[in-house]
Amino acid sequence: MNHKLTAQPALIDPFGRTVNYLRISVTDRCNLRCVYCMAEDMTFLPRKQLLTLEEIEIVAKAFVGLGVNKIRLTGGEPMVRNGIVGLCKKLSSLNGLNELVMTTNGVLLDQHANDLAKAGVKRLNISLDSLQAERVKQISRHGQLADVLRGIEAAGKAGFERIKLNVVVLAGVNDDEVNDLAEFALVRGFDISFIEEMPLGEISSHKRKDTQVASLSLAQRLAEKFDFEPENEPAAKSNQLSNKGPSRYQKVSGYTGRIGFISPMTDNFCSRCNRVRLTSEGKLLLCLGNEHSMNLREIVRDNTNAEADLRVAIRDAITRKPEKHHFDANKTDIVRFMNMTGG
Numbered sequence: 001m002n003h004k005l006t007a008q009p010a011l012i013d014p015f016g017r018t019v020n021y022l023r024i025s026v027t028d029r030c031n032l033r034c035v036y037c038m039a040e041d042m043t044f045l046p047r048k049q050l051l052t053l054e055e056i057e058i059v060a061k062a063f064v065g066l067g068v069n070k071i072r073l074t075g076g077e078p079m080v081r082n083g084i085v086g087l088c089k090k091l092s093s094l095n096g097l098n099e100l101v102m103t104t105n106g107v108l109l110d111q112h113a114n115d116l117a118k119a120g121v122k123r124l125n126i127s128l129d130s131l132q133a134e135r136v137k138q139i140s141r142h143g144q145l146a147d148v149l150r151g152i153e154a155a156g157k158a159g160f161e162r163i164k165l166n167v168v169v170l171a172g173v174n175d176d177e178v179n180d181l182a183e184f185a186l187v188r189g190f191d192i193s194f195i196e197e198m199p200l201g202e203i204s205s206h207k208r209k210d211t212q213v214a215s216l217s218l219a220q221r222l223a224e225k226f227d228f229e230p231e232n233e234p235a236a237k238s239n240q241l242s243n244k245g246p247s248r249y250q251k252v253s254g255y256t257g258r259i260g261f262i263s264p265m266t267d268n269f270c271s272r273c274n275r276v277r278l279t280s281e282g283k284l285l286l287c288l289g290n291e292h293s294m295n296l297r298e299i300v301r302d303n304t305n306a307e308a309d310l311r312v313a314i315r316d317a318i319t320r321k322p323e324k325h326h327f328d329a330n331k332t333d334i335v336r337f338m339n340m341t342g343g
Contacts, residue, residue, distance in 0.1 A: 010066075010067045011066050013319070015271075017271075019274055019318055020067055021068065021071075021275040022071050022072075023276070024071060026073055027280050028045050028050075028076045031108070032105050032107065032141065033140065034140045034141070035138075035140075036139075036197050045280065050280050050281055051282045053083050055297070055301065056087060056278075058306050059278060059282075059296055062310035062311050063314065070098060070100075071097060073087075077104060079111075088100060091120070093120070099122050101123040101124070102121050102124055103127075105126070105143070106126040106128070106147070106151035110151050110153070113154040113155045113157075114158050117158040122160065122161045123160055126151065127168075129174055130145070131145070131181060131184060138173075139170075156188060163190045164192065167192065167194050167195060168195045169197070172210070186226075186257045192259055194218050196213065196214070196263050196266060197211060197213075227252065227253035248261045248262075264288075278296065282296045284296050284317055286322060299313050
């Protein structure tokens with residue numbers, strides 16, 4: 001990956017936040033149907049509406065030219081997109097991009113982990129909501145724990161700089177496993193983040209107000225088992241959350257991995273937001289919890305001057321980035337599912 005330092009024009013939103021992180025959904029399709037992410041019966045976009053891999057590359061290049069130095073590939077499930085490894089190779093070589101990372105459900109990782117690492121993907125986030133096979137099947141509707149565990153094992157051997165496990169915590173479903181999941185990650189040298197469920201997309205599997213679990217309550221529970229050493233603070237056993245970044249990490253005595261908490265419902269971290277999202281159909285979403293967007297597919301498709309036009313459009317879009325989201329577990333204001341948004 002090219003780490004050459006070059007002076008890049010910064011993208012600054014109306015609230016003084018520097019946008020240097022782009023999350024790209026390469027597909028809305030997924031090989032699972034997780035209950036917190038999508039409905040059981042999904043209708044996916046016609047393929048002609050998706051950005052081509054070449055169009056994704058052009059958009060990414062435009063963003064990097066505007067100072068974005070980190071890109072995360074998401075979905076859906078990014079590994080169901082044909083040509084994903086080749087796309088990774090091209091993106092990782094962009095001059096000015098410091099880090100290419102990926103979020104995955106892990107099901108296909110045993111087949112692709114080595115190729116992704118060689119293609120320049122530096123870090124992986126892998127979803128693991130339970131260590132119990134029947135629960136994995138329940139939460140994902142038909143996923144197999146054994147597939148995910150094989151993928152995690154392959155990723156651990158592939159040479160990624162860091163691996164993090166993501167857990168969406170649901171009360172009465174998997175909240176009793178947080179200690180076991182944390183230990184599973186830490187003994188392998190992985191980070192782990194516990195995520196509060198967000199009200200994105202109408203679902204019928206459960207009422208989100210009934211499955212909410214606050215991060216602070218999880219931190220207090222975990223502190224009974226692990227000795228926390230909050231990052232950038234004096235080493236101490238504490239049940240308080242570190243105040244750095246959307247995923248608030250805490251070091252754990254005796255382990256190289258960290259425990260993190262992503263708390264969109266109970267702790268609005270928008271003041272530190274440095275990211276925007278590109279959907280698989282080319283919409284630039286300026287906020288996860290708002291509908292502010294710009295259609296970049298219209299600009300990049302069949303345009304010989306696409307990169308220059310994109311830079312102008314992106315700069316204009318950033319001037320309309322909202323200050324924060326307003327999630328409410330009792331209602332669903334955002335009708336798009338997470339697979340459309342990009343995890």
